[in-house]
């Protein structure tokens with residue numbers, strides 16, 4: 001199980017003080033800038049002569065492009081890292097140039113956009129709803145009426161139909177079903193039903209009976225909200241959430257009063273275990289790990305070890321439930337060693353039994369028994385996935401054009417854009433706010449896009465104050481429209497209603513993360529779309545996705561950029577508009593250049609903004625260096641063209657020494673065996689804890705383990721864990737089902 005944490009290298013989200021990096025330009029400055037931009041709008045076109053205007057001219061001439069591709073993609077790619085020889089007035093220290101500087105060509109010297117592979121992919125899909133009502137379950141009538149009237153739900157989803165009876169029987173379970181299929185209620189309903197039915201009525205002061213661990217604070221709040229609603233008729237059971245951000249003192253006070261269903265992020269719970277005297281786990285009946293694979297991925301192993309130690313020390317008999325939309329090898333192994341005679345619930349299994357021919361048409365032929373990541377993950381049926389290949393220089397304008405198209409020229413669009421770090425979120429958020437948003441003060445209103453629908457930008461990442469995080473989460477949840485820039489903290493579990501588009505501006509580092517990110521749309525049978533932005537050198541990623549049964553269809557960058565012709569704010573020097581003449585590739589190029597100029601002018605408007613852009617670029621490079629080994633042939637920093645990347649941060653030149661410092665840092669880490677050792681040790685500790693959870697006190701079983709499992713270490717050292725990636729000991733050696741639990745045969749595991 002510990003191996004999972006190695007699969008997804010973490011992009012650190014340092015709490016850099018990036019938020020103050022961009023200050024609003026003063027009005028006088030803004031006026032000067034506006035005037036400069038006006039000049040540029042009239043004079044910055046890099047249009048080739050009219051004769052050369054053709055569709056093909058939209059992209060660079062093939063010869064140049066091929067040369068460039070060779071230079072950046074082949075062996076000598078390393079050279080692309082060295083910053084460009086500074087031209088006069090364009091040295092590193094000279095980055096802050098006056099607005100009005102000419103924007104270098106966006107459309108020349110780009111690598112050729114390769115033909116995208118078109119692998120034949122048969123996606124895995126699940127049936128979301130069943131026709132069975134909650135009344136069919138043996139639940140307290142008040143619980144059923146709460147589900148019907150408060151939650152306004154009548155029929156069960158497939159995962160609920162399969163999981164609730166199993167959990168009510170008292171079994172451990174590993175639950176996998178697609179994103180947005182109702183897993184939260186699949187565990188919350190049995191927890192509430194079982195606790196309200198306890199013979200000796202639960203007292204608040206008893207402390208936690210159920211412990212629900214989730215990876216992020218927003219998810220903790222969301223799950224708490226669901227539990228709270230379900231508990232309406234059972235007022236004597238008290239739910240509570242611990243999630244950091246709140247004052248520890250007030251959390252302590254709430255713990256002291258008593259919380260019966262405790263929802264927490266691992267880190268905060270560990271905090272309390274270590275520092276709060278009043279926390280105990282004597283009554284624990286349920287341990288739920290929602291987004292179980294993520295809890296391990298995020299480097300929570302250490303925290304989980306502390307939590308399991310604390311819980312095991314006070315209580316051995318409980319139900320354990322692991323849930324995730326992505327059953328990775330790691331989670332399956334965790335299930336193997338931590339669950340007690342578990343039932344493996346996969347909605348896909350049931351889908352195979354569905355007799356309706358139309359639903360069968362969607363189904364994957366092979367059963368989902370294998371548990372490694374090469375298996376396909378289910379994708380919601382209403383989700384359309386797209387990919388666009390964009391040369392690095394054009395990334396920024398392409399993202400802006402996409403956002404304008406969706407949120408300005410279409411109605412009721414809610415878009416989430418994923419980035420790989422806090423700095424990237426903060427940089428793009430501030431940049432777009434200052435340049436695209438009316439009244440931001442960055443430009444005089446006459447030079448801003450005439451918004452037909454007001455743009456609303458929000459951002460969410462781990463370096464924000466909790467108050468702001470919660471406010472943003474609530475705001476986006478209740479908004480009908482808006483653009484949320486975020487890191488992967490929003491990728492898991494969040495149920496944000498009516499999200500129409502997911503944009504992955506930086507490709508995710510694993511297919512599982514891809515699935516969770518796109519899973520923020522098309523939830524519970526709804527429709528939604530996603531767009532993955534790739535560089536030409538990353539086109540191969542489409543095949544990588546296909547090997548996990550993920551199918552993406554291509555959209556052309558030109559089609560995205562063409563929206564700029566709808567907005568006269570981006571008119572080029574000849575001032576054409578869609579009214580006066582048809583928008584051709586040339587006009588699109590001109591307008592894209594005007595937009596890029598707007599960005600560059602803002603970035604170069606002060607030292608502070610230049611430095612913010614450089615930091616963001618550096619953060620991008622750092623994140624890029626952390627793709628896992630199996631994706632390194634696609635995402636390798638050697639394949640990046642620094643000068644072109646700089647452009648996508650509004651920088652006119654490649655800053656010096658950026659890559660060198662990023663590489664140095666990486667090398668330094670590689671040279672530190674103590675870091676590697678620490679990582680291995682924490683993985684081993686977790687394996688040990690999970691095993692001892694069931695091995696301790698089981699004389700016969702325990703002896704059997706020691707005899708049969710030589711890998712587990714000599715009999716005199718029962719606690720010694722195998723190496724993290726080693727196979728877990730055979731289940732019967734570590735399992736000791738309590739007599740009260742039914743011994744029905746396992747479904748799949």
Ligand SMILES: Nc1ncnc2c1ncn2[C@@H]1O[C@H](COP(=O)(O)OP(=O)(O)OP(=O)(O)O)[C@@H](O)[C@H]1O
Pocket residue numbers: 153154155156157160177178179180181182183184185324325492493494495519523524
């Ligand atoms: N039986 C049901 N009928 C109608 N809506 C439901 C039902 N069960 C859950 N939902 C709704 O479906 C949405 C998704 O549920 P939930 O967040 O539990 O999905 P999930 O499977 O946990 O997703 P993820 O894998 O992304 O965490 C929520 O808005 C929830 O209220």
